[in-house]
Amino acid sequence: MVNTGKASHGCAVCRQRKIKVRTCDLARPACSQCVKAGWDCPGPKHQADVIFKDQTALVKRKVGGGTPTNSESEDSVPQSPGFIRAISPSTSERGTAFFMHQYVVSGRRNSRLSKPRGLHEYLPTLLRDEPINGPLRTIVAAAGLAALSNAGNAKIWAAESYQLYNQAVRQLRHALSGSVKVSSDETLAAMMLMSTFEAIASGDLDSMKFYGNHTMAAGRCIGLRGPAQFRNDTQLKMFLELRRTIFMTCHQLQTNIPSAIQTWSSWAEPVQQPEERCSNSFTEINIRLSNIRADLKQRDVTSPDIIITELLPIEEQLHSWKQNIPRAWQIETFCTKDQNNVATQVWRSRYYMYDDFWKATVWNGFRSVRMVIHEAIINAIITSRATKHQEQLQLSMAVLKETVDDICASVPYLLDHVHKDEFGRITQTTGDPRSGTIPRPGGWVLVWPLFQAAMVRTTPRSQRDCIAAVLRNIGLKMGLKLAISMAERLAKCDTILADGDTWLTGEFTTLH
Helix, strand or coil: CCCCCCCCCCHHHHHHHCCCCCCCCCCCCCCCHHHCCCCCCCCCCCCHHHHHCCCHHHHHHHHCCCCCCCCCCCCCCCCCCCCCCCCCCCCCHHHHHHHHHCCCCCCCCCCCCCCCCEEEEHHHHHHHHCCCCCCHHHHHHHHHHHHHHHHHHCHHHHHHHHHHHHHHHHHHHHHCCCCCCHHHHHHHHHHHHHHHHHHCCCCCCCHHHHHHHHHHHHHHHHHHHHHHHHHHHHHHHHHHHHHHHHHCCCCCCCHCCCCCCHHHHHHHHCCCCCCCCHHHHHHHCCCCHHHHHHHHHHCCCCCHHHHHHHHHHHHHHHHHHHHHHHHHHCCCEEEECCCCCCCHCCCCCCECCCHHHHHHHHHHHHHHHHHHHHHHHHHHHHHHHHCCHHHHHHHHHHHHHHHHHHHHHEEEEEEEEEECCCCCEEECCCCCCCCCCCCCHCCCCCCCCHHHHHHCCCHHHHHHHHHHHHHHHHHHHCCCCHHHHHHHHHHHHHHHHHHHHHHHHHHCCCCC
């Protein structure tokens, strides 16, 4: 791509007359400068036009060496054999490119795992092998175009993203009707991305219900594929990502995690690296917790004695899991006194470094589960007004504060503000961390843990505001409507998870 310098946002008249952009107030339908001068103002550029520029003429000059004239048509045959014609990408290609830039990250090269895990890193291979009219290509383009529409405030692309989404639905229905396509990797990946589209494009309550439905449907597809599906690393990566999403969805809705997921984990174990297998025991703990919470909800249990008796053993199992994890899962803690360091944008100038991107997401899953346990215990004690559990109340509140701070400390790593170089030295990413040109794929796995951390009762207003700022930045740069909705919710009210107002989580949560 040819670098043409920073794009001007001013109207065409102000740019033609070389009036400084700061003088053009970008007002619509006409800027104040043109109104005062009596000029016919076409209005300022749309954000989408600033992001994507037609550089055909510039490429002609650079490559062909000539200056195009008004008489030249787009279809004219080039006279020079060295001429290269610039072809503008289609909107679907732009959407795909944006999604791959903002939502795909490979594993860290300096990880102690022989096959480090990232996020959506299986997509390039699957897209390369899928037919041109496959559902995966369509839903990737739809999700990317929806994100690009949000990031660039281009509503016309939003409409086209929904057209692509509906096309992907039709393609998936066709794929699921065939015995071969229903078990293909491309079909499973497309089903997983259907839920991703919902979070990107809307992020309201209705879309999050669809998010959960798509997630569980993809889980059923795992069961249909059977144990033979785990033949390569791509299939394992998809399963690990889907398993994390199923955990998150079921804990939010206080429903049972499908017991079959334990069977699926046993299918995957032979192709897992030894250091990865401890995540399977974490799966077992998640299933036990979901069963207990679903049972408490069904029986309408409010007694703090029963709730504490049921949930504290799960906390003990989590503690045991933490104590027995392999060394490769250990977390490094760093502190900084530099007030301009990106870590200070999160909380108390402390940040964590992990050996692998995927491990960082599992650790945040561990913290989220602990928050679920102790928020339920605190809510039961406070609601009952019992005085005999004051010690447990203080312990649970301390756990909430600890887990919230830990999730905040994971932000610099997951957003790639800080990372280790090939020599193991801690370095900061160059450029403004708030810049939209720097991809932040880790934002996708951060939004729910951050929102949950902000919503628990022990989180102070200052920390909640800080989390809201991070979520807003993630949403604006990644074009993720869900993150923007979360940030707006945190800014407007002091609702906590235990209030029963669960908003984006469907039917939840509270045990009273």
